[in-house]
Amino acid sequence: DGLPPLGESLVRGALDRVRADSGGRALSTNQGVPVADNQNSLKAGLRGPTLMEDFILREKITHFDHERIPERVVHARGSAAHGYFECYKDLSTVTRAAPFSHAGKRTPVFVRFSTVAGERGSTDTARDVRGFAVKFYSDEGNWDLVGNNIPVFFIQDAMKFPDLIHAVKPEPHNGMPQAASAHDTFWDFASLMPESMHMLMWAMSDRAIPRSYRMMQGFGVHTFRLVNEAGESVFAKFHWSPLAGTHSLVWDEAVRISGADSDFHRRDLWEAIEAGAFPEYELSLQLFTEEEAEQFPFDVLDATKLIPEELVPLTPVGRMVLNRNPDNFFAETEQVAFCAAHIIPGIDFSNDPLLQGRIHSYVDTQISRLGGPNFHEIPINAPLAQVHNNQRDGMHRQAIHRGRVAYEPNSLGGGCPFQAGRMGFTSFPRSGAEDKVRGKPELFADHYSQARLFWQSQTPVEQAHIIGGFRFELTRVQVPAIRERMLSMLANVDETLVGAVAAGLGMAVPPPQPLATERPLPKLAPSPALSLTAR
Ligand code: HEM
Numbered sequence: 001d002g003l004p005p006l007g008e009s010l011v012r013g014a015l016d017r018v019r020a021d022s023g024g025r026a027l028s029t030n031q032g033v034p035v036a037d038n039q040n041s042l043k044a045g046l047r048g049p050t051l052m053e054d055f056i057l058r059e060k061i062t063h064f065d066h067e068r069i070p071e072r073v074v075h076a077r078g079s080a081a082h083g084y085f086e087c088y089k090d091l092s093t094v095t096r097a098a099p100f101s102h103a104g105k106r107t108p109v110f111v112r113f114s115t116v117a118g119e120r121g122s123t124d125t126a127r128d129v130r131g132f133a134v135k136f137y138s139d140e141g142n143w144d145l146v147g148n149n150i151p152v153f154f155i156q157d158a159m160k161f162p163d164l165i166h167a168v169k170p171e172p173h174n175g176m177p178q179a180a181s182a183h184d185t186f187w188d189f190a191s192l193m194p195e196s197m198h199m200l201m202w203a204m205s206d207r208a209i210p211r212s213y214r215m216m217q218g219f220g221v222h223t224f225r226l227v228n229e230a231g232e233s234v235f236a237k238f239h240w241s242p243l244a245g246t247h248s249l250v251w252d253e254a255v256r257i258s259g260a261d262s263d264f265h266r267r268d269l270w271e272a273i274e275a276g277a278f279p280e281y282e283l284s285l286q287l288f289t290e291e292e293a294e295q296f297p298f299d300v301l302d303a304t305k306l307i308p309e310e311l312v313p314l315t316p317v318g319r320m321v322l323n324r325n326p327d328n329f330f331a332e333t334e335q336v337a338f339c340a341a342h343i344i345p346g347i348d349f350s351n352d353p354l355l356q357g358r359i360h361s362y363v364d365t366q367i368s369r370l371g372g373p374n375f376h377e378i379p380i381n382a383p384l385a386q387v388h389n390n391q392r393d394g395m396h397r398q399a400i401h402r403g404r405v406a407y408e409p410n411s412l413g414g415g416c417p418f419q420a421g422r423m424g425f426t427s428f429p430r431s432g433a434e435d436k437v438r439g440k441p442e443l444f445a446d447h448y449s450q451a452r453l454f455w456q457s458q459t460p461v462e463q464a465h466i467i468g469g470f471r472f473e474l475t476r477v478q479v480p481a482i483r484e485r486m487l488s489m490l491a492n493v494d495e496t497l498v499g500a501v502a503a504g505l506g507m508a509v510p511p512p513q514p515l516a517t518e519r520p521l522p523k524l525a526p527s528p529a530l531s532l533t534a535r
Helices: 008-016 053-065 160-167 184-191 194-203 250-259 264-274 290-295 329-333 355-369 449-457 460-475 480-491 495-505
Strands: 078-087 106-117 130-138 141-148 224-227 234-240 280-288 316-325 347-349
Touching: 008 449, 078 130, 078 264, 106 316, 141 234, 160 184, 160 355, 184 194, 184 480, 194 449, 194 480, 250 460, 264 316, 347 355, 460 480, 460 495, 480 495
Parallel strands: none
Antiparallel strands: 078 106, 078 316, 106 130, 130 141, 224 234, 224 347, 234 280, 280 316
């Protein structure tokens, strides 16, 4: 759109110091020693054995031997792009987060889209949830909004995440199938986990086979907190909506494309950006107070629930444009490390027990995926904001810290960092400490009302696709009891749905189960404190 995006040049500048353009340069070893012959190893005579002494051959092969790093434990397959986020309006009444400080403010971003279950080389058009992870290189440090293209999740508590992923990944004895869901273990787990019903409806719908990364929504999923300068807080949900509209494939297309071009989404994103058709997404917020949340018929800390827009409308607050492809897939797309714990002043966590577990998981896994505790220094992960602290050493440390002091308090350091006080991040005060307990709030027990809401929101064509999705998946399930349990769950969602799926499987329709209390949506007066007019 004409203007060079502010911040873009900063990211380019920051990465420039590590860019290597070797065209026309003399070949060298990693020690900078010129290499005269890149074709032949050093041998004891023309037909003799290769010599141990050939340090040039050994360096080249040793480096090659270690080229691969572990793939992500989930979301291994992904594609990414650079761009910027532009804020429509000063949001300082609700948040002091730097990207929202004034109208027109641009913050550089790096965005990675992904599938969840498949391996790094798996196909793009599998039926699966898509990751939608955005790294904001803000003035006050990196903020990662690590979301998905579906607004809810399968489970309510981080304790269940390893079980969910073990059920969805290829079965451990034979490594099959690569497909996200079409197998016994996934449906076994799902059929024993009624809280997954709402997300299963989305996963069997067209949303799980997007047409393009440029044409899907993104959601922060959890309830977050926004905090303003005065320390006051409101709850927020984050929504990204693509300017190109939300579009899906149909199943037959997805299967055919998968055979013809397993890079379909990766190619589409790359080519659109190369052609100057920059993908654009609008960011909207749903803002609500704690008092309003208490009136909702569900718990806002439950990630299997969304907040219907009739209850809390969307407020558009900015747009994101993706305008540059990475220079190097490995250095950027593969080594980028998103983390749900990366928040900045003005944004805070809620007590959602799924989010709380994520706060731990990302850095922990990246320490092994990216080889030690210093991966924040890898250029794509390094913030544009300056980093000053007393953390030292560790594998692959890049920074060369000067001076004799790496502790605080000290009286010898002179140039040591000082704590930023009110300027810096402070956690939103929690309400009084409660007794420690392993359990769930009562409203977490309603597993079906929003699954039904989703079903009712779909057109007849979309409903037919959902029925087709369940039929396709469940016909591949070998164990009859799993199919029966899934039908029992579907019977709690909708009579037509369960009837059509049961007919497709040649099975009887089970009777509906007694349900947990479901509460109707209340009518809320819009809260004047939260009305932010967009643009
Ligand atoms: C990636 C853990 C739930 C979105 C990952 C990774 C781990 C992980 C270990 C790999 C990170 C890496 O190697 O860099 C968890 C845990 C969860 C959870 C423990 C629940 C307790 C979620 C939810 C969402 C989500 C609810 C969506 C709101 C993502 C995305 C990525 C990811 C988008 C890929 C980031 C990228 O592109 O590199 N998750 N996750 N995860 N997760 Fe989660």
